Amino acid sequence: MKTHFFRIFAVCAAAHFAAAALAQQDFSKVEIQTEKLAETVYMMTGSGGNLGVSVGEDAVFVIDDQFAPLTPKIQAAIAKLTPKPVQFVLNTHWHFDHTGGNENLGKAGAVIVAHENVRKRLSTEGFIEFLGMKTKPEPKVALPVATFTRGISFHLNGDELVVSHAPRAHTDGDSIVRFGKSNVVHMGDIFFNKLYPFIDTSSGGTVEGVIAAVERVLQVTSERTRIIPGHGPLATRADLQAYRSMLATISGRIGEQVRAGRTLEQVAASRPTEEFDAVWGKGFLKPDKFVEMLYKNLQKRQQ
Numbered sequence: 001m002k003t004h005f006f007r008i009f010a011v012c013a014a015a016h017f018a019a020a021a022l023a024q025q026d027f028s029k030v031e032i033q034t035e036k037l038a039e040t041v042y043m044m045t046g047s048g049g050n051l052g053v054s055v056g057e058d059a060v061f062v063i064d065d066q067f068a069p070l071t072p073k074i075q076a077a078i079a080k081l082t083p084k085p086v087q088f089v090l091n092t093h094w095h096f097d098h099t100g101g102n103e104n105l106g107k108a109g110a111v112i113v114a115h116e117n118v119r120k121r122l123s124t125e126g127f128i129e130f131l132g133m134k135t136k137p138e139p140k141v142a143l144p145v146a147t148f149t150r151g152i153s154f155h156l157n158g159d160e161l162v163v164s165h166a167p168r169a170h171t172d173g174d175s176i177v178r179f180g181k182s183n184v185v186h187m188g189d190i191f192f193n194k195l196y197p198f199i200d201t202s203s204g205g206t207v208e209g210v211i212a213a214v215e216r217v218l219q220v221t222s223e224r225t226r227i228i229p230g231h232g233p234l235a236t237r238a239d240l241q242a243y244r245s246m247l248a249t250i251s252g253r254i255g256e257q258v259r260a261g262r263t264l265e266q267v268a269a270s271r272p273t274e275e276f277d278a279v280w281g282k283g284f285l286k287p288d289k290f291v292e293m294l295y296k297n298l299q300k301r302q303q
């Protein structure tokens, strides 16, 4: 269950460290599923953020690495595709369900690459306000050794992997990876497919930034592009369009009321998500929590 860990937080009232909460999760039953998307590109799912994997003549390149206890299972899934070890890890952002395998893969020799704010946030104590969750600084071996500000490209496995930063979206350190030849895009947590997304306001995330990043991806994709979301099933461009329209509609309704000085209770009573709940409201963020999150995000932008 990909979003299992959020349920742990829902039952813990006080702020706590991510590692302590995760110790309660049983990873032994998690299976890594592999789906081939193109000649050299795969999507892998287990628990935590979805992985993108490029495998071919040059190197194994992995986008995100879920949780530390899953590293051997992820390595075993990759070993079914190639005898090569993981040479590069790209973190789409700093959250622990996307970077938990960094320490193991770093120790095994992988070069970790990310936006500079990912390294900043992983190397200091963090706090995800909406989840009431503290994070500890990661050891040196788990930190990105190559960082960038706007973007970086990798010329590997007969493809061009174009990594570009999306400013102030899900966090302040998000990257989107486009596989030019394979026509695949990995969007990290800028895109939750069929789930109301979490936007980490306390890590510099904004709903406007998420929508802007989605619009950029819509411009460079086609009906045939396969889109890997941070959470949720593999997506098409039509799914991403539906996501954009859901986010723009709901945040537009809430934003208007925030500007009019309405309280969260008043906004919730107007049921701004109503017609979207059947499709998007069954994930870890229930409609009322999603409204609260957007309200606080938009209110902060007002101040």
Ligand SMILES: [Zn+2]
Pocket (backbone or CB within 6 Å): 093, 095, 170, 189
């Ligand atoms: Zn995230």
